[in-house]
Amino acid sequence: MSPDLDQALARCAQEPIHLSGAIQPHGYLISCALPDWSIRHVSANIEALTGIAAADMPRRSLREFLTEDLVQSLSETIGFGEPDGPAQRAAVGNIGPGAQLCDLSVHVAGGLVHIEIEPQPPGAGERSPAVVGQAMIARVAATDDEHDFHQRVAEQVRLLTGYDRVMVYRFRHDDSGEVIAESCAAEMPAYLGLRYPASDIPAQARKLYLRNRIRVIPDAGYAPVPVLPDRGPDGAPLDLGQLALRSVSPVHLEYLRNMGVAASMSISITAGGRLWGLIACHHRSPRLVPPGVRAVADMFGLFVSMRIAAREQRAAVAAEDGARAVRDALGLRLANAGDARLALPTELDLLRRALPCDGAGLWLHDEWHSAGRAPAAAAVPGLLAWLRRDGGAGPVATANAADWADGPDAAGGLAGALALPLDAARGEWLCFFRCEQIQEVRWAGRPDQPFTVDPDGQHIGPRASFAAWSETVRGASIPWSDADQRMAGRLLLVLRERWRREHHQSDPTDLNQQRTRLEMRDQRQRLQRLSELLDGMAHLGPGATTQFAARISQLEEDLQALVRTTEAGEG
Structure with a gap:
């Protein structure tokens, strides 16, 4: 660049x-x-x-x-x-x-x-938003297939709004975006499967999508209307971030025009407190979407967000349940072993199930033990050099083979590595590996040319070409998620507890308390995720709402009773 x-x-x-x-x-x-x-x-x-x-x-x-x-x-x-x-x-x-x-x-x-x-x-008031929204929800709720769900979402929003193209656009781990579902007119170019660089929707725009769930531009060629006066009594400019009518960046308007788009609308999809993606709508001519239709789209977007968040939560709970079962089994096996250090190499096949990975390796007593897809012994010096450079007291992770391997041959088709320091003083490490994901990526225009710059270098404009451009991506794996690293941290606590208990290096009560705090933090995060699902309940009737309220009240009473019992026991 x-x-x-x-x-x-x-x-x-x-x-x-x-x-x-x-x-x-x-x-x-x-x-x-x-x-x-x-x-x-x-x-x-x-x-x-x-x-x-x-x-x-x-x-x-x-x-x-x-x-x-x-x-x-x-x-x-x-x-x-x-x-x-x-x-x-x-x-x-x-x-x-x-x-x-x-x-x-x-x-x-x-x-x-x-x-x-x-x-x-x-004719804007001819349809009831609640009735239309419930019908849309019923049509997409009938499928459990993830791809089919996203496709139905695109189709239903297109039926509602009449746009030429409706896409489900998902943000990836690096903030680039990918079109995963599309419904469009036959004469429109297909964008399905195309990827867009993170600079197309910069960080401040993503923050506004979280604040303002619906954004509509009826005419990309509009002339902005000033707000008078444009500043408050304190001299600060007005924050218009929540306005549906807010004038958008001139760069974005030029971006739309360069795509041949005269009108657009976006519906935010959120999950876990983050912007998961967008339902993006394009039209070749100016198109006004009245507030009643936007209200239906907003209700529908909340439901879509709820379904996606629930699916992610179910997957996270299942992964954590599996990891907890592995930790419990490992703890019992090591407790029954005469020497945990000698027993651990024989448990690598079990450890592979503690995290989503393709293989595991253990550097112990200056020897390399492995199971599944793991680097050959010749690649271990490069791995250890990375750990000495970037490792610390907790898990260290990378998705890129270049960080720890001396070239593709040394990586042996692997890329992601997550390592746990069992004993930093002795240089003992437990590592998990993921295979590289060789991808043929189709970009909507070259990702290394996301903008044009004027001759003085002071102003930028969006790219003028969105022609598909392909590249082969190698040397990278699926990234290690925050959940992966939390599960790895709990596994590290279990292993260190066995290590230190055998050598009387610390009070096991302190380690138990650390583990309890981690578990409580997990439960708090689960409750927070559940609370976020309530944003998608706007379509439910009074009866279902009353049932939710009763269940929440019961949970509050149970937690308060547990706190009182604990306090009485400590007294």
């Missing part, structure tokens, strides 16, 4: 896209202060709706422009919401001297109530 491009990319990553100071022209913005609903900011186009010049509206009351029932609906909606939470659709009503029928959405951020107003197109 050239220095000019490197510097331009760094500036792009720092662009404060949530402080654009403008909205898109298909709607209007009024920002008020409570409790008197005094207007503080408006979009410059507000006169077209209210008949009052934008400069004359600040410091007046919202009640001069909206009926009391609409103001009441806004008040009730923000009462149910959280500060800095996503905007909620609040009401439909007639506004202005022309009695324009409009959708109103509202949220609270920065101490202000932000009201987004969008005129309703003809």
